[in-house]
Amino acid sequence: MATVIDDVVGREARHVVQTYRRNAVTFVRGQGVRLYDATGREYLDLLSGIGVAALGHAHPALARALAEQAQTLVHTSNLFYHPFQGEVAERLATLSGLPRAFFCNSGTEAVEACLKFARRYWFTKGAPRAEFIALDESFHGRTFGSLSVTSDEHYRKPFEPLVPAVKFVPVNDGEALRSAVSQATAAVIVEPIIGEGGIRPLTAEFAAAVQQACAATGALLIADEIQCGMGRTGRPFYFSALGLKPHLVSIGKALGGGFPVGAALVSEEVADTIAFGDHGTTYGGNLLACRAALCVLDELASGLLAQIGRVGRHFEERLRSVAAHHPMVKEVRGVGLMWGLQLDRDAAPVVPAALERGLVVNRTAESVVRLLPPLIITEPDVDEALGRLDGALGAAGAAS
Numbered sequence: 001m002a003t004v005i006d007d008v009v010g011r012e013a014r015h016v017v018q019t020y021r022r023n024a025v026t027f028v029r030g031q032g033v034r035l036y037d038a039t040g041r042e043y044l045d046l047l048s049g050i051g052v053a054a055l056g057h058a059h060p061a062l063a064r065a066l067a068e069q070a071q072t073l074v075h076t077s078n079l080f081y082h083p084f085q086g087e088v089a090e091r092l093a094t095l096s097g098l099p100r101a102f103f104c105n106s107g108t109e110a111v112e113a114c115l116k117f118a119r120r121y122w123f124t125k126g127a128p129r130a131e132f133i134a135l136d137e138s139f140h141g142r143t144f145g146s147l148s149v150t151s152d153e154h155y156r157k158p159f160e161p162l163v164p165a166v167k168f169v170p171v172n173d174g175e176a177l178r179s180a181v182s183q184a185t186a187a188v189i190v191e192p193i194i195g196e197g198g199i200r201p202l203t204a205e206f207a208a209a210v211q212q213a214c215a216a217t218g219a220l221l222i223a224d225e226i227q228c229g230m231g232r233t234g235r236p237f238y239f240s241a242l243g244l245k246p247h248l249v250s251i252g253k254a255l256g257g258g259f260p261v262g263a264a265l266v267s268e269e270v271a272d273t274i275a276f277g278d279h280g281t282t283y284g285g286n287l288l289a290c291r292a293a294l295c296v297l298d299e300l301a302s303g304l305l306a307q308i309g310r311v312g313r314h315f316e317e318r319l320r321s322v323a324a325h326h327p328m329v330k331e332v333r334g335v336g337l338m339w340g341l342q343l344d345r346d347a348a349p350v351v352p353a354a355l356e357r358g359l360v361v362n363r364t365a366e367s368v369v370r371l372l373p374p375l376i377i378t379e380p381d382v383d384e385a386l387g388r389l390d391g392a393l394g395a396a397g398a399a400s
């Protein structure tokens with residue numbers, strides 16, 4: 001088996017563009033909330049492929065739907081109707097309150113669509129507005145538009161010049177937000193819970209300032225729910241918990257349960273300003289992608305949302321009690337099944353310490369341990385996983 005792993009690593013080192021510093025594990029199989037590596041070792045997954053594998057791994061209904069659809073019809077393009085796209089859009093409309101969807105293949109494309117639709121809205125109105133207001137610590141993706149509203153210099157610098165007319169304001173600073181938004185603002189874009197930036201929920205006061213600034217200036221509001229949406233917080237979308245009323249919502253990640261699919265959900269007012277041919281993508285919302293999304297939506301509708309709420313409360317309780325034993329944990333932030341442990345130091349050593357104990361977690365924003373378990377996780381799994389995390393935090397704390 002060692003040779004198999006060496007081959008994998010060696011071949012990648014020679015032939016794959018080195019954009020990711022990978023952990024030294026080769027996963028070959030999964031079942032529920034568990035992953036298995038090439039040596040047969042078992043891991044509890046508290047990351048779900050960065051918030052994607054909502055139904056865990058090898059979920060029977062998802063596997064069945066994908067296999068059945070693959071044997072029937074996979075892709076025909078958006079030049080033709082198929083039976084599932086309208087159905088996914090209708091279900092998303094019921095969950096979000098936004099009646100129309102544009103389907104794409106990833107989170108960054110969903111954000112691109114939102115940004116373009118916002119510009120199109122003002123263009124159609126005959127009063128073009130170019131400016132976007134975004135938040136410090138935000139992450140919206142890696143393509144030029146979404147990178148332009150992403151704050152991290154490390155991601156931005158090598159690719160400048162980016163899309164102009166983007167202003168950043170500090171997270172949860174209502175005053176700064178109010179003074180930044182004006183009649184020149186096409187849209188304000190926020191993650192209701194900042195994900196990559198360290199699992200930071202927006203405060204209700206800040207959300208009220210966003211809502212008020214948009215109402216006062218006519219600026220559109222884009223809620224990026226790619227990481228915090230699709231049930232992760234125990235609600236379909238977190239914007240509703242904050243009292244936000246977005247005109248556009250970007251979704252991705254959990255939407256396909258592992259099959260790549262994203263969407264921009266938009267109000268009728270915005271959709272009315274978009275014409276045939278304005279935007280498009282070859283793959284977006286094909287039969288296979290929509291079958292995957294329907295499967296995730298089915299599970300959410302048949303009890304999973306309520307389960308996330310319940311298990312999420314248990315997760316929080318257990319996580320806070322584990323964190324209390326480790327002085328290096330300064331803060332526990334999150335909601336439902338989306339959590340971050342703010343450390344007083346670099347969180348990098350926690351990741352290998354967790355892997356050694358059969359646990360998959362991730363470090364983000366340098367000093368945050370991020371936990372995004374599959375949405376199907378149950379209380380006993382939580383207890384077992386957080387027991388392993390306790391060991392990993394202890395080992396990492398002792399070593400540094």
Ligand SMILES: Cc1ncc(COP(=O)(O)O)c(C=O)c1O
Binds near residue numbers: 109139226
């Ligand atoms: C909030 C948010 N927006 C956008 C993206 C980009 O999504 P993708 O990597 O699918 O392009 C991410 C990915 O982490 C995200 O968390």
